[in-house]
Amino acid sequence: MKNSKNRSRFIFFGLLPAFILYLLFMVYPTFNVFKESLFKTGGLSGNKTFVGLDNFKILVKDPNFVRASQNTIFLIVIVTIVTMVMAIVFASILTRESFKGQNVFRIIFYIPNILSIAVIASIFAVVYGMDEGLINGLLRLINPGSENISFLGDRLKVVYSIGFAMIWQAIGYYMVMYMSTMSQIPEHLYEAGKLDGASRIRQFFDITLPLTWQTIRTTLTFYVISNINIAFQIIKALTGGGPDGASLTLLNYQYEQAYTNSAFGYGLAIGVVVFLFSFILSAIVHRLTKRDLIQY
Numbered sequence: 512m513k514n515s516k517n518r519s520r521f522i523f524f525g526l527l528p529a530f531i532l533y534l535l536f537m538v539y540p541t542f543n544v545f546k547e548s549l550f551k552t553g554g555l556s557g558n559k560t561f562v563g564l565d566n567f568k569i570l571v572k573d574p575n576f577v578r579a580s581q582n583t584i585f586l587i588v589i590v591t592i593v594t595m596v597m598a599i600v601f602a603s604i605l606t607r608e609s610f611k612g613q614n615v616f617r618i619i620f621y622i623p624n625i626l627s628i629a630v631i632a633s634i635f636a637v638v639y640g641m642d643e644g645l646i647n648g649l650l651r652l653i654n655p656g657s658e659n660i661s662f663l664g665d666r667l668k669v670v671y672s673i674g675f676a677m678i679w680q681a682i683g684y685y686m687v688m689y690m691s692t693m694s695q696i697p698e699h700l701y702e703a704g705k706l707d708g709a710s711r712i713r714q715f716f717d718i719t720l721p722l723t724w725q726t727i728r729t730t731l732t733f734y735v736i737s738n739i740n741i742a743f744q745i746i747k748a749l750t751g752g753g754p755d756g757a758s759l760t761l762l763n764y765q766y767e768q769a770y771t772n773s774a775f776g777y778g779l780a781i782g783v784v785v786f787l788f789s790f791i792l793s794a795i796v797h798r799l800t801k802r803d804l805i806q807y
Contacts, residue, residue, distance in 0.1 A: 541786070548783045552775040559776070566780035575756055576781065579764040582670050586742045586760065587792070590674045591734055594681045599727065601682065602689035603719055607701075607711070617690075621683035628741075632748035635676045639663050663750055666757035673758055676745055677738070685730055692726040693719060728800040732793050739789060761785045 548566055550559040570576045605617055623631065638645045639662035647659045662672040696719065704714045720727075743762035746752060752759040752767065759767070761781060769778025 544779050544782050544786070547776060548779040550776045552773075562776070566777050567783075569777065570780060570784065575759065575764060576761075578756065579759040579761050582758065583739065583742070583760040583762075583788075585670060586674055586677065587735060587738050590677045590681075590742075591731070591738055593674075594678050594685065594734065595727065595731060597678070598682050598685035599689055599720070599723070602686045602693055603715055605686070606690050606693040607715075607719070617687075620686055623680045623682070624684040626680075628744040628748055631676060631680055632745060635672070635749060636663075639672055664754050666754055669750060669754065669758045673742070673745060673749065676749070677741055680741070680745075681734065685734065688726060688730055689723055692723045696722050724800075724802055728797075728802075731800060732796050735792055735796055736789055739785065761788070 549561060549563055551562045551566070552559050601620060605613060626634075637643075641647065641659045641661055641664070644659075644662075646662070650657050650660070660668070662668050700718050700722075701714055704718055709717065739760070739762060742760050743766070746758050746760060746763050747766070750758045752763050756764075762785060765778045765781035765785065767778075768774045768781060772778075
């Protein structure tokens, strides 16, 4: 009985510092964001006027907010799906297949993940360049009379161009995580599959994918959240939200309103939307990907 009390006391005092820090640096700032979003703050003067839900009412009618929301949803949904599918497929190939240069491919895929966002933005600024860009240069070699394509200056192409950069940056990290899980799958399961006449593709869907699902589920939730931050950083470094706001996401628009236009209350209202959007999306992903744990 005494040992049980001492153990409970030890756990309590061991967790107390972390809990206090969590309250100070997570709970309080989050609560403060919700509170400040109900005010209209006047730039550097710091004068605040309580406006209630007016900031949120303005958001609904703000065309820039609507466009930023559309870009955010597109980048989260499309980029996440493409990244995860490609990472799973490449991980399966590099884990299950044997070929020359296998380790080289692993390194090549992982390199983008260790680069800073500034370096990635610089690389794709060169790749997408109008005159000396890599893609336009290749297109001119194939068709000397072709016109240069403005990947970052065209309102219709810029979001797709950013999405490709995000996919390139993230594939390696998730591929390595999936490879780590796939390498632990017992070989006898694949041997049994071969004896039953299962093809490589059938083995992937019946053995590899189900036994990797818990890792996929965890990384999917993580990537959906981190995707919002990565998009903000790449857009900030590569396009600055241009042309004419065509590549803005919710975080970019929040930053622009709060720190460029000094509309802190309005910017924090956008922050509240981002917080709620992330929370709800994570809950949906968690629910949709829930499956029974398979033991092996």
